[in-house]
Amino acid sequence: MxxxxxxxxxxxxxxxxxxxxxxxxxxxxxxLPPRPxxxxxxxxxxxxxxxxxxxxxxxxxxPLPSAKSRLGSTNPKPKxxxxxxxxxxxxxxxxxxxxxxxxxxxxxxxxIYIHADPTVKINPPGGVFTDRFIxxxxxxxxxxxxxxxxxxxxxxxxxxxxxxxxxALLSQHCIPLHSFDFVYNTLFHRxxxxxxxxxxxxxxxxxxxxxxxxxxxxxxxxxxKNVMLPEVPxxxxxxxxxxxxxxxxxxxxxxxxxxxxxxxxxxxxxSVNSCYPEEHYFPTLLSMEDSEGCTHYTLxxxxxxxxxxxxxxxxxxxxxxxxxxxxxxxxNFTHPYLFARKFSPDCLTPLLNISESVIFRD
Numbered sequence: 001m002x003x004x005x006x007x008x009x010x011x012x013x014x015x016x017x018x019x020x021x022x023x024x025x026x027x028x029x030x031x032l033p034p035r036p037x038x039x040x041x042x043x044x045x046x047x048x049x050x051x052x053x054x055x056x057x058x059x060x061x062x063p064l065p066s067a068k069s070r071l072g073s074t075n076p077k078p079k080x081x082x083x084x085x086x087x088x089x090x091x092x093x094x095x096x097x098x099x100x101x102x103x104x105x106x107x108x109x110x111x112i113y114i115h116a117d118p119t120v121k122i123n124p125p126g127g128v129f130t131d132r133f134i135x136x137x138x139x140x141x142x143x144x145x146x147x148x149x150x151x152x153x154x155x156x157x158x159x160x161x162x163x164x165x166x167x168a169l170l171s172q173h174c175i176p177l178h179s180f181d182f183v184y185n186t187l188f189h190r191x192x193x194x195x196x197x198x199x200x201x202x203x204x205x206x207x208x209x210x211x212x213x214x215x216x217x218x219x220x221x222x223x224x225k226n227v228m229l230p231e232v233p234x235x236x237x238x239x240x241x242x243x244x245x246x247x248x249x250x251x252x253x254x255x256x257x258x259x260x261x262x263x264x265x266x267x268x269x270x271s272v273n274s275c276y277p278e279e280h281y282f283p284t285l286l287s288m289e290d291s292e293g294c295t296h297y298t299l300x301x302x303x304x305x306x307x308x309x310x311x312x313x314x315x316x317x318x319x320x321x322x323x324x325x326x327x328x329x330x331x332n333f334t335h336p337y338l339f340a341r342k343f344s345p346d347c348l349t350p351l352l353n354i355s356e357s358v359i360f361r362d
Contacts, residue, residue, distance in 0.1 A: 054155035078165035081157035086172040087117040091345035093125035146278040208240030240283035301337040
């Protein structure tokens, strides 16, 4: 039987410590909260230059092009800008490829823009996504980098094509629930009663804006007590889904904000567990700027019933069926849901199997 003498006993804690170091490095990122990622000065200056150009090129009151011209087809139709924000491969690229190709003459009614975290190796999906990657910067959860990335996408799309009239923010985990034609006609349809009410062709943004959620107080003080004052009083602080569809005038409003709200929301959080800036910045800004011009609900379906660590339910292949797609479309609001998340990458094949018969058959 081996025994350690009193003279050798000090070696035991030393050996334990040496053997524990690799394990500590392995587990630390999983145990410790993520470090805030500040917006660096060079990145900030790059973004400000982009936002100034986008703002100058897009007057806030420029009329929205009409989807139905009184002169027939002489006027070009407005477009939807699809903005993909990702830090991994676009797992459902082939499903989206079908979505974009199935529309009648859809090629001239959309644009695609992709912001991919440059610190992650991403395989270019090709097809309609070829050459659609924009200059991107690092993103991290629980930081303002996700706000900056979305603003970068909006500014790029504003500059790229004056016919971009709606701007839909999506992730690599999103899927379409309808055909392209259905999505297009849903966004650009206005009834005679609505047109009479607004007096002109004035579309609204589909963005969730909530003001009575129990999490608001902790989220408001995530950067420290009263840090958001005076620009953002608690009574005007809002929360909503990260994924939205904005009109052009609201996209301009977002990129025009260079100091008022941005200077507060870009501050790093003290309480990381209550830090989700991308869920607050856009709803708060647009609620303060033009609450009546927003629907206050999103068209992207998310299942929060069994969320883990702030992540929504992730659908797996055994859950996929035509019935699930029909259920995900259903909404308590005026419009049905057009997109849904979050789906695991291995859902691609079963989704493709029902794409023509279910998803794109409206």
